[in-house]
Amino acid sequence: MEKSKSNINLIQAPTYGNLITILSIDGGGIRGIIPAVILSFLESELQKLDGEDARIADYFDVIAGTSTGGLVTAMLTAPDEDNRPLFAAKDIESFYLAESPKIFPQYGGILAPITRMVRALWGPRYNGKYLHKLIRENLGSMRLHQTLTNVVIPTFDIKRLHPTIFSSYEVKRKSILNAQLSDICIGTTAAPTYLPAHYFETKDAKGNVREFHLIDGGVAANNPALIAIREVTKEVHKGNPDYFPYRPMDYRKLLLISLGTGSAKVEERYTAKRASKWGVLGWLLSGGSTPLVDVFMQSSADMVDIHISVVFQALRSESNYLRIEDDTLNGTVSSVDVSTKDNLQDLVKRGEQLLKKPVSRVNLETGVFETVGNGEGTNKDALRRFAKLLSHERGLRESRSPHVKMPRKH
Secondary structure, three states: OOOOOOOOOHHHOHHHOOOEEEEEEOOOHHHHHHHHHHHHHHHHHHHHHHOOOOOHHHOOOEEEEOOHHHHHHHHHHOEOOOOOEOOOHHHHHHHHHHHHHHHOOOOOOOOHHHHHHHHHHHOOOOOOHHHHHHHHHHHOOOEHHHOOOEEEEEEEEOOOOEEEEEEHHHHOOOHHHOOEHHHHHHHHOOOOOOOOOEEEEEEOOOOOEEEEEEEOOHHHHOOOHHHHHHHHHHHHHOOOHHHOOOOOOOHHHEEEEEEOOOOOOOOOOOOHHHHOOOOHHHHHOEOOEOHHHHHHHHHHHHHHHHHHHHHHHHOOOHHHEEEEOOOOOOHHHHOOOOOOHHHHHHHHHHHHHHHHOEOEEEOOOOOOEEEOOOOOOEHHHHHHHHHHHHHHHHHHHHHHOOOOOOOOOO
8 A cells, every 4th residue: 555645635735724623532442432433423424514425534634643542543544445544433433342352352250350460560461462463454554644634643652751743744854753554553552551562663765763662652642632733833833835824823723623532530439548558569450450550641631631721712712622521431431441342332332422411621620521501512513513614614625725626415
């Protein structure tokens, strides 16, 4: 599938429209099923407006994803042999249901907790072999520059102790970052204690070699929305002609959908009383979960949402920002790796229930999601509204663009 240049469709250039459109997908292991359900609904609404061939990648200037969200990002944007997305959004849910039990095999019986503890002490819980094989089979030798729209996928380099952001925008200036999508996905999903860190190298045209020692991007940006905004802002500042009419930090021109994978805030899983007795083992393994990983991934996701919420509210453009998240998960359904049939089905139900819930925004004081009381309706209603905005924006760009137009429903 190697191609000589980017697949990014020139019709998508924001220069020809009124908005810059961004989709962001959090990390969260098997809880990636929740945004998969939501994306399937959004794509179905776009298809009602523009025809059955419409795909998520046709409507967003950039799609950002961390960890499991990075994997979903690649699935939505990697081209097939017809230069269309490798996966339709509706196929991602079934992908998770079929493959999760093989990626995260469960240990049964009364000795299961002891087995997990021993594995956690001597290495990652899972060897990752099946996940790596699956990713490489689907993405092949495809590279970052070949995605159908711009993508941003955060990882963290443990040798440099610094985030490494794989961005379509940066590849245009730094070919050394033009890694294979498979390596990027394996790196961003390498959650500490769950999956092994990932090493690979890239080489540019001058023969320069760069090493990567990657773990899960969630340790830096489990919610990658702000990183996506940063990448767009840099392009505007640098004079990218695709963003010609815009000014840096003009959030009023952004249309942002940010999808969480759920959290267990309401359950209050951890307390100071319990944590005060933990040593290294307690922070790494408590009640079948990994408190240290949960804490830093959830905190980074919340900080991003709070920052973006404040800015959009200050600019009176809250209607351009939709964050869909469920902070009421509890018990097994809040895990990142319990891949039993019952739990996977429960996650599907959670996604479906989330669509029916009222639009909510984070309370900037408590951090808890609260219903918006201005008649925005349910998340389904909000997604239908966003679908209309996205369809209108696409049509506007097509009508103004000098390039070949994409087929649309009549």
